[in-house]
Structure formats: structure tokens, C-alpha cells
Amino acid sequence: MECYMYRRIQESVEKCNIMKEFDVFGEQKEKSFTDSVYPTEIVMMHLLETQQKIKENAELVPEAFKLFLKVCLWGNKCDLSISGGEDNAQKSSPLEQLGKLEPNILINDSNVVLNHLCSRNFKRIDIVLDNAGFELISDLCFAEFLLSAGLCSTIYLHAKAFPWFVSDVTKKDFDWTLQMLGQINHIAVSNFAQVWKERLNNSSWILQVDDFWTLPYDYSQMETYAPDLYQSLQKSDMIFFKGDLNYRKLLGDLRWPFTTSFETCLRGFYPAPLCVLRTSKSDVLVGLPEGRDEEVKAQDEDWLVNGNWGVINACLKTK
Structure with missing residues (x-):
């Protein structure tokens, strides 16, 4: 029903x-970005400093990877569709919040993902984007870290074909964000604005748009309805899916038992191999140990829908 509503809105515009x-x-998306300039500067400065430290000491990569993975996860809290389009920007330092939010990661496969990425010479990683604003910034910082740490050589970024679920990223949002970053007078932000434009030019970053991401099908139907996209993803060494809607579509939006x-x-x-980074904004959730749902519900009655609980959930079976 939600997908149908957003398609009808777009139909009316077109x-x-x-x-x-x-x-x-x-x-609304532009305001979400401008309201998040302060945390953007903090995360980008930390990324710049991390890159310099890694050049001197490669042993710092694992902890840095986990940090930027968590920044990427909690960036998903900034979702305008969950707030009905109301202000939901990231305004405080996301790095200071990571320790407090650590217990709220219900499933944390970060070590599994890191071991996978370090186990061989990977070339391509895909990130299926979710929201514009600060979440997009966190995704781009994560993508930059993966490249600069030598964990891959190419990042494919997947955006929506038209405005979708209020704040989902389109190509227009992506281009506008890079343009705005280039206008911020900050050493790290200015640096990465230029670096990321060059990455798009030299194809170490590739932005792709496919109609399938805004169709009503769940992802188990991708091979049937979007075979070219599925075949392209088969060339990936790791796919990161961002956000609640991607999670719901991975699971068919079905109400599975929490322990499935x-x-x-x-x-x-x-x-x-794939990994979903998602804060919970719907009642679809799987992979929990027996009784964990009741423990969390006792702490937070609205835990399934308020975006305060997250998962880093991977599936790394052999193809």
C-alpha cells in the first residue's frame, strides 16, 4: 500500500x-541536510584523520571499520518517512552517541563482515542507499573508508529512480549533496567533496539507478522482474542494504517469527554475500535468540517501530 501511494504521488507530478x-x-530533504552540517563536519574530520592514521598503521583498520559501519547504521535513524516528513535530522555528534547506542544493536555481525572482507582481495562492493541528508553522508563516508582502507577498489551506489518514501536518495539528491558539500568552508568537507567528485569521474564510485528499487516486488522476485540488475549484483563481492524498507523487501514484508x-x-x-544495516521502524524483524524480543519490549514498548534499535545482519553463505 505504501509503495502504491508513493507511485501515485509521482504519477500526479509527471x-x-x-x-x-x-x-x-x-x-524537506534539503533541510535535513542543512540541519545536519555540524555532525557532517565531525564525521568527515574523523574520517580524514583516520585515513592519515591508517597510512601509518594498518592494524587500525578493524576498529575503524567497525566505527564507520556503526555510523552508517545509526545514520538510518534520520528517516523522514517515519516522522511524516517532520524534522528528523542528525544534529548532535554521532561519534559521541555510538557508545550509548551499542546495547541497542540487536544483531551485530560486524566481525563476520570484517573477516569476510579481509579474507581475500575484493574488488567490488555495492551499497543500496536509503535516505538523503545525514544518512547519505554516513554512507559516503563508509564507502570512502572501504576504498581508502584497501577493502575494495570499486563502490557501486544504488539510488531510487524518483522521489520515494519522502527522503530516499535519487540521483538528483546525490548530485545536490555533493554540490552543497563543496560549498561548506571546512577542511575535511571541502577535501572529500573534491575527492568524491573525482571518484565518480574515475569510476571508483559508480552511481546506478534502476526502476526495480521503486517497484512493488520484494527482492526474492528480482531475478524474475529485473534479471539485468540481479546479474549485475552477482558480480559484487559484498552488498550492503541500507534501511528499513530494504530490510522489509529482503524479507518479503512478512511477519516471520523473531527467531527465524x-x-x-x-x-x-x-x-x-550481503549485509543489511537497519534501524527498526516496522514490526518485521528476524534472527533474534529465543526470548530476546520480550527482554527488549520490557525496556522499550515501541522498540520495533521507533528507530532506536538496529541490526547489522549478514548472510555470507557460499554461492
């Missing part, structure tokens, strides 16, 4: 000759 290129959520394994719920969808 049928108007004057508004064909208009993004009905554009103003993630691999079972994928129902055969496995183009490549």
Missing part, C-alpha cells in the same frame, strides 16, 4: 507538464 521534474519532498534465521527469510535471494 502528468503535469510544468511539474515533471519537481520533487515534492525536495525541500535471516537466510531462511531471504527465500533464495542471494546474488552475493
Whole structure:
């Protein structure tokens, strides 16, 4: 029903000759970015310093990887669809929040993912993007870290074909964000604004848009309805899916028992090793040990839907 609603909104816009290129959520997404400049500067400065330290000591890579993975996870809290389009920007230091939020990671496969990425010479990593604003910044910082740490040589970034679920990233949002970063007078932000434009030019970053991400099908149907996309993802060494909607589509938006394994719920969808980074904003959740749901519910009645609990959930079976 939600997918249908957003498609009808877009249909109304595209049928108007004057508004064909208009993004009905554009103003809200731009405000989400401008309200998040302070945490953006903090994370990018930390990334710049981390890159310099790693050049001197490669043993720092594992802990740095886990940090930027968690920044990427909790960036997903900034979702305008969960707040009905109301202000939901990241305004405080995300690095200071990581320790406090650590107990709220219900499933944490970060070590499994790191071991996988360090086990061989990987070339391609894909990130299926979710929200614009600070979450996109956290995704780009994670992508930059993966490249600079030598964990891959190419990042494929996947955006939506049109405005979707209020704040989901389109190519227009992506380009606008890089443009705005280039106008911020800050040593790290200015540096990465230039670096990331060059990455797009030299194809170490590749931004792709596919209609499938805004179709009503869940991901177990991708091979049937978007075979070219599925075949492309099969070339990936690791796919990171961001956010609640991607999680729901991976699981078919079905109400599985909380203890069901993630691999079972994928129902055969496995183009490549994958990991989902998601804060919970719907009642679809799997992979928990017996009784864990009751423990969390006792702490937080709205734990399934308020975005305060997250998962780093991987499926790394042999192809």
C-alpha cells in the first residue's frame, strides 16, 4: 500500500507538464541536510584523520571499520518517512552517541563482515542507499573508508529512480549533496567533496539507478522482474542494504517469527554475500535468540517501530 501511494504521488507530478521534474519532498530533504552540517563536519574530520592514521598503521583498520559501519547504521535513524516528513535530522555528534547506542544493536555481525572482507582481495562492493541528508553522508563516508582502507577498489551506489518514501536518495539528491558539500568552508568537507567528485569521474564510485528499487516486488522476485540488475549484483563481492524498507523487501514484508534465521527469510535471494544495516521502524524483524524480543519490549514498548534499535545482519553463505 505504501509503495502504491508513493507511485501515485509521482504519477500526479509527471502528468503535469510544468511539474515533471519537481520533487515534492525536495525541500524537506534539503533541510535535513542543512540541519545536519555540524555532525557532517565531525564525521568527515574523523574520517580524514583516520585515513592519515591508517597510512601509518594498518592494524587500525578493524576498529575503524567497525566505527564507520556503526555510523552508517545509526545514520538510518534520520528517516523522514517515519516522522511524516517532520524534522528528523542528525544534529548532535554521532561519534559521541555510538557508545550509548551499542546495547541497542540487536544483531551485530560486524566481525563476520570484517573477516569476510579481509579474507581475500575484493574488488567490488555495492551499497543500496536509503535516505538523503545525514544518512547519505554516513554512507559516503563508509564507502570512502572501504576504498581508502584497501577493502575494495570499486563502490557501486544504488539510488531510487524518483522521489520515494519522502527522503530516499535519487540521483538528483546525490548530485545536490555533493554540490552543497563543496560549498561548506571546512577542511575535511571541502577535501572529500573534491575527492568524491573525482571518484565518480574515475569510476571508483559508480552511481546506478534502476526502476526495480521503486517497484512493488520484494527482492526474492528480482531475478524474475529485473534479471539485468540481479546479474549485475552477482558480480559484487559484498552488498550492503541500507534501511528499513530494504530490510522489509529482503524479507518479503512478512511477519516471520523473531527467531527465524535471516537466510531462511531471504527465500533464495542471494546474488552475493550481503549485509543489511537497519534501524527498526516496522514490526518485521528476524534472527533474534529465543526470548530476546520480550527482554527488549520490557525496556522499550515501541522498540520495533521507533528507530532506536538496529541490526547489522549478514548472510555470507557460499554461492
